[in-house]
Amino acid sequence: MKMIVGLGNPGNKYDNTKHNVGFNTVERLASELKLNIAKNEFSALTASTKINGEKVLLVKPLTFMNDSGRAVGDLMRYYQVSPAEIAVIQDDLDMPLGKLRLRTHGASGGHNGIKSIIKAVGNEEFNRVKIGIQHPQRSKVVDWVLTPFSKDDQPVIELAMDHAVAALNEWITEDTKFTNLMNQYNG
Numbered sequence: 001m002k003m004i005v006g007l008g009n010p011g012n013k014y015d016n017t018k019h020n021v022g023f024n025t026v027e028r029l030a031s032e033l034k035l036n037i038a039k040n041e042f043s044a045l046t047a048s049t050k051i052n053g054e055k056v057l058l059v060k061p062l063t064f065m066n067d068s069g070r071a072v073g074d075l076m077r078y079y080q081v082s083p084a085e086i087a088v089i090q091d092d093l094d095m096p097l098g099k100l101r102l103r104t105h106g107a108s109g110g111h112n113g114i115k116s117i118i119k120a121v122g123n124e125e126f127n128r129v130k131i132g133i134q135h136p137q138r139s140k141v142v143d144w145v146l147t148p149f150s151k152d153d154q155p156v157i158e159l160a161m162d163h164a165v166a167a168l169n170e171w172i173t174e175d176t177k178f179t180n181l182m183n184q185y186n187g
Contacts, residue, residue, distance in 0.1 A: 002172050003081045004029065005059040006089045007068055007113040009146075018133040019145040022089035022113075023060050025131065025161045029168055030058050042074035056172050057081075066112040073120030087127040087168060087178070090114060091145065095132030098156035100163050102182045103128040127178045129168065131160050 006026025007019075014020050030037050035047040037058050045060045057079060061071035072088075075081070084104075090111055095101060105125045108114040118124050136144035149157050167185045170176045 001055045001057065001079060001081055001085055003057045003059060003072075003075065003079065003086045004089070004168055004172070005061065005068070005072055005086065005117075007065060007091070008060065009064050010060070010062045014146065016148045017146050018149060019065060019091055021091045021131045021133060021157065021161065025089045025129070025164050026058050026060060028161055028165045032165060032169060033058075042071055042078060044071040044075060046075070051172050052175065054172075054175075055079075067116055068113040069116030069118070069120030072117050076121065083121050083123060083126040086121075087129055087171065088114065088117060089129045089131070089164060089168075091133045092130040093133060093135050093145070095130060095134070097132055097134040097153055098160040099132035100160050100167075101128075101130040101132075101186050102167060102178065103130065104178050104182070129164050131157070131164060133157070 004026060006022035008023030009019060030047055033049055035049055035058060037045045037047040037060055039046045043063045045062060047058045049056050059075060061068040063071050090113060104127055107124060108118055163185060167181045171178060171181055
């Protein structure tokens with residue numbers, strides 16, 4: 001089984017904000033797979049399908065970013081998913097806008113959603129798809145992450161989300177090892 005979690009905040013107020021790049025990316029993947037992430041279970045919206053005989057679960061936690069681990073942990077236990085079978089899509093302030101970085105493990109890097117998932121999972125050994133949203137120049141971080149991308153930045157982030165979807169699609173449809181995807185998509 002593979003579980004792909006897009007991080008973000010629920011509600012129209014947060015649609016298309018920088019912090020919701022995970023939600024938007026998992027929605028793009030769902031669209032490619034012709035799925036609707038709408039089943040409400042364990043404080044998350046989910047959609048599932050089988051690809052090459054393996055169950056794939058797409059997840060959007062409804063717990064707000066800082067408590068994402070609650071939904072992820074409950075779904076992990078219910079579906080008996082191991083940490084290595086999870087990929088979390090997250091925004092990353094410390095990377096340039098639109099940069100993509102895949103990782104198989106690691107610390108939270110100060111990301112509260114990831115901190116919450118590490119606590120729920122019990123370790124740092126789950127896959128990450130980080131999408132750079134760059135650090136704000138003058139505004140506070142909380143103001144920055146909760147605002148939409150500028151008109152000029154939108155095409156850059158769209159391309160990054162497309163690359164993230166391509167990597168995840170390869171992970172689930174071709175069963176490519178995540179480490180191989182890192183070699184292909186990081187950079």
